[in-house]
Every structure is written in structure tokens, then in C-alpha cells.
Amino acid sequence: MKKLSILPIFLFLAGCNITVLDPKSSTGKEQSFLIWFSFGLMTIVVITVFILFAWFVFKYRYTKEKDDVIPKDVKGNLKLELTWTILPVLLLAVLAVPTIAITYDQSPVSDAKEELDGVPIDVKAEQFKWTFTHENGKEVTDELVIPETDAVIFHLKSADIIHSFWVPALAGKVDVFPDKELTYEIKNPEAGTYKGKCAEYCGLQHADMTFDVKVVSAEDYKKYIEEEE
Ligand SMILES: [Cu+2]
Structure with a gap:
């Protein structure tokens, strides 16, 4: 029942006309690009994590055959640790490039009154x-x-x-x-x-x-x- 009660909220949100994502200026278009870009990257991460999560839950679930097995003791895994350190750093670097460029370019300023043309x-x-x-x-x-x-x-x-x-x-x-x-x-x-x-x-x-x-x-x-x- 609880699940059903949030359904209307999703339907309502799906029908919403989110103005910010339908921008009518190139300033707004750059901003919505940043929203979609970070959303896309995050979606890749979320999907990867959830697939691994489901796979591990399935793979290491309890079965009769494993009843007497004592898992091997492991201490660290250099390859894995490097992977999960370097990958997020790379992802953040990729995200940082357009974010910093657009944000700096668009930031309101308090001292450039004369320099801007328009x-x-x-x-x-x-x-x-x-x-x-x-x-x-x-x-x-x-x-x-x-x-x-x-x-x-x-x-x-x-x-x-x-x-x-x-x-x-x-x-x-x-x-x-x-x-x-x-x-x-x-x-x-x-x-x-x-x-x-x-x-x-x-x-x-x-x-x-x-x-x-x-x-x-x-x-x-x-x-x-x-x-x-
Ligand atoms: Cu006010």
C-alpha cells in the first residue's frame, strides 16, 4: 500500500514542465547542459554500483554447499584499491572541466560593470x-x-x-x-x-x-x- 501512495507523486512529477530543463537563452542552455552532464555521469555510477551490488548478493548468498566452507582470509587488494581510487578521481576531473569553465564564465561579478558589452x-x-x-x-x-x-x-x-x-x-x-x-x-x-x-x-x-x-x-x-x- 505504501508503495502505491507515492505513485501519484511520480506521475505528477513526470507531468511537470520543468522550465529549468527547457531553457530559452544560451546562458540557461549552458546551465542545463551541466545538470544533464552531471546527471548522466551519476547515472552511470549508480547503475554500475547497483549491478555489482545485485551480482555480489547473488554470488555470495547462502547455499547448502557453502555450509562448511570458511572463506579465505584476504588483506587488501592493490588492483581493486587503485581502481576505486583512480576512477572517482577521473570522473570528478571530467565533471570539473565544464563545471569550472561555465561557472566562472557566468558568475555574477561586482567589478566588471564597464567591461561587459550588451x-x-x-x-x-x-x-x-x-x-x-x-x-x-x-x-x-x-x-x-x-x-x-x-x-x-x-x-x-x-x-x-x-x-x-x-x-x-x-x-x-x-x-x-x-x-x-x-x-x-x-x-x-x-x-x-x-x-x-x-x-x-x-x-x-x-x-x-x-x-x-x-x-x-x-x-x-x-x-x-x-x-x-
Ligand atoms: Cu524578495
């Missing part, structure tokens, strides 16, 4: 709303419009406490701090409408701290920022 947007987080300021000073609350372009550069700052800027369809979460501005780049966003939210519990109305994200063509973006509110 469409700049100032993001101000506060309890419980988001204010987006475009290049020409246009300010909009809880609605973020960005162009389909090589890179959008977000300058994130909080007016009060720590929040977290998250548009699951485009990229991972970035903490937003009151005492330092972070610069975060999202590359090649694809046209569409997405959901954004605060991903750091920040008070009673935290759940309402959401915003809409629209990625539009470069021309439409130009028109949009020229428009009066």
Missing part, C-alpha cells in the same frame, strides 16, 4: 517589488522587457534586504544584495513571455514578489523604451 538594465529589488530601469531612464515596476540580443547586462541592487533575481526560463538565481551591486549577463534570450520571481524568502509578501518577462525583437524593444508609460 543592453544594460538596472534592477532594483525591494520588499515587495522589482523596479527595472532601462538605458534611457525609463522605469517600470514588475514588468521586464528585454530585446532578443547577444547579451543583456543586469545591474542588480537591493534597496533593503537580500532578495534573489530568478527567471527560470532564462537563467539561474542571482542573489541581490543591499550593500553591493552585482552584474549578471544573460546571453541570447529567445522571444517569448516568461515568469520571474524573488527566490529568497524576504518577508510576508515574498510570494507576491513576481514579475513578467517579455523578450521582444530589437526594434520592438527600441519602440518600447521610447514609449511613455
